[in-house]
Amino acid sequence: MKHERTEQMFALCVENKDCEDLEKRKVYQILPDEAAAKEGYLRVVDESGEDYLYPDSYFNYRPHIQIFF
Numbered sequence: 001m002k003h004e005r006t007e008q009m010f011a012l013c014v015e016n017k018d019c020e021d022l023e024k025r026k027v028y029q030i031l032p033d034e035a036a037a038k039e040g041y042l043r044v045v046d047e048s049g050e051d052y053l054y055p056d057s058y059f060n061y062r063p064h065i066q067i068f069f
Helices: 034-038
Strands: 007-013 027-031 041-045 051-055
Touching (some): 034 041
Antiparallel strands (some): 027 041
């Protein structure tokens, strides 16, 4: 049986001003979005289960730290 290595990225929420679907001190999955990153946003799977753009300043995100399952 071959095991597939899936790379996922995560970030810690440190701010949730005017965002009902984010909780401070919670870790959220980040999805790749180069266009959003250029504008200062991260694509985040929030409490609704959907992905939305949030300011990158709302998260402590280190792209070189990744979790593998």
